[in-house]
Amino acid sequence: MKRARSNGSLGEAAKAKIVIISGGHLFHDMYTSFLAPVLPLLIEKFALSYAAAGFLSVLMRLPSLLSPVVGSWADRRSLKYIVIVSPALTAIAMCLMGTASSYFGLAALAILAGASSTCFHVPAPVLLKAVAGKRPGAAMSLFQVGGELSRTIGPLVVLCAVSWWTLAGLYRLIPLGVGTSLLLHWAFQDLPRAHAAEDTADGRSRIAEVLCCEWPFFAALFGILVCKSFSASVVAAFLPVYLTAQGKSLWLAGSALSLLQAAAIAGVFITGTLSDKIGCKNMLLCLTIATPASMLLFIYSSGWALLAALVMLGLTAFSSTPVILSLIQQRYPAFPATANGMYMMISFMLGSLTVLLAGRLSDSVGIVSALKICACCSLLGLPFLFLLNRKK
Numbered sequence: 001m002k003r004a005r006s007n008g009s010l011g012e013a014a015k016a017k018i019v020i021i022s023g024g025h026l027f028h029d030m031y032t033s034f035l036a037p038v039l040p041l042l043i044e045k046f047a048l049s050y051a052a053a054g055f056l057s058v059l060m061r062l063p064s065l066l067s068p069v070v071g072s073w074a075d076r077r078s079l080k081y082i083v084i085v086s087p088a089l090t091a092i093a094m095c096l097m098g099t100a101s102s103y104f105g106l107a108a109l110a111i112l113a114g115a116s117s118t119c120f121h122v123p124a125p126v127l128l129k130a131v132a133g134k135r136p137g138a139a140m141s142l143f144q145v146g147g148e149l150s151r152t153i154g155p156l157v158v159l160c161a162v163s164w165w166t167l168a169g170l171y172r173l174i175p176l177g178v179g180t181s182l183l184l185h186w187a188f189q190d191l192p193r194a195h196a197a198e199d200t201a202d203g204r205s206r207i208a209e210v211l212c213c214e215w216p217f218f219a220a221l222f223g224i225l226v227c228k229s230f231s232a233s234v235v236a237a238f239l240p241v242y243l244t245a246q247g248k249s250l251w252l253a254g255s256a257l258s259l260l261q262a263a264a265i266a267g268v269f270i271t272g273t274l275s276d277k278i279g280c281k282n283m284l285l286c287l288t289i290a291t292p293a294s295m296l297l298f299i300y301s302s303g304w305a306l307l308a309a310l311v312m313l314g315l316t317a318f319s320s321t322p323v324i325l326s327l328i329q330q331r332y333p334a335f336p337a338t339a340n341g342m343y344m345m346i347s348f349m350l351g352s353l354t355v356l357l358a359g360r361l362s363d364s365v366g367i368v369s370a371l372k373i374c375a376c377c378s379l380l381g382l383p384f385l386f387l388l389n390r391k392k
Helices: 012-032 035-046 050-076 080-099 103-121 124-132 136-165 167-187 203-213 215-245 250-278 280-299 304-317 320-331 336-365 367-389
Strands: none
Touching (some): 012 167, 035 080, 035 103, 035 167, 035 215, 035 250, 050 103, 080 103, 080 167, 103 336, 136 250, 215 250, 215 367, 250 304, 250 320, 280 304, 280 320, 280 367, 320 336, 336 367
């Protein structure tokens, strides 16, 4: 596998691998994005409350609690095979939700999809860093563009599938996920099976070192992710439900979700590349301030102003991910997957809790008031950002 050139540019083989793994991110996350658009249909089919519907998103995030363990294992053993297999497993789990006969079946499939997603997202940035050389920010941006693009086309794909084949016919989309896994296997077959960290510490020692020595860094990330969870996670989970509750059609609701994610594509591409120039910390400060403002603007807008606010929210709320991933890969070169696993655990745990809280609030005070409360809560993360400048 070719490494980055000395002048910081990438070889053709490296560029191809970055594009392929970013494409794998696109098709993998396309399947996980199916849940929000079909949630109104699942609510109707199983007579679910908002809390029960939101709990499906929580169950998909639940396996992320094991992200540090997955990362520690990936640092010491094989990275590529768990990344390769994940798109096929996620496709199977998400597409079979259409044939589930009970809420228990939906829950089991959500957990399986979440476990597969965790196994993809924790080591994939490490594979990407291995071929990105001195351009980690740009590579992480392209990787994240794939993820955001998936959430742009995903709602349209699943709504078309439901229109053509009904909810029970989603299984017809499984072969695309299997094909993605085969493409990843072909692209990374020359990568060594083992990609172990140089140190000999076991997994628990490595996790303890990250937690104890770098607590200011992860405390700062906690604040950044509080802001992101109460804005991006809640809106992504409940935007179709919010719009259909206001009398909008399912197609319009799904299109609005696609518009949100389309704006996120531009956001992650700009921020990851820009962070290579102005620094990750400065970029994160701008995003942490802009995201709550965009959320509040979205809540109090209507008509065409609502669409403009939705675009602004997409540009800011989802854009911190490539910056954080780049910062982590630069800060922890010895055991990057373990550190990334810690970040993934905090991110998905906060996202799960806020989505569940938003669901309960929606049952109690209505979904409009719940979104207003979440917008105010997103401001709570701002003070934590200043810990990012603290040393070890």
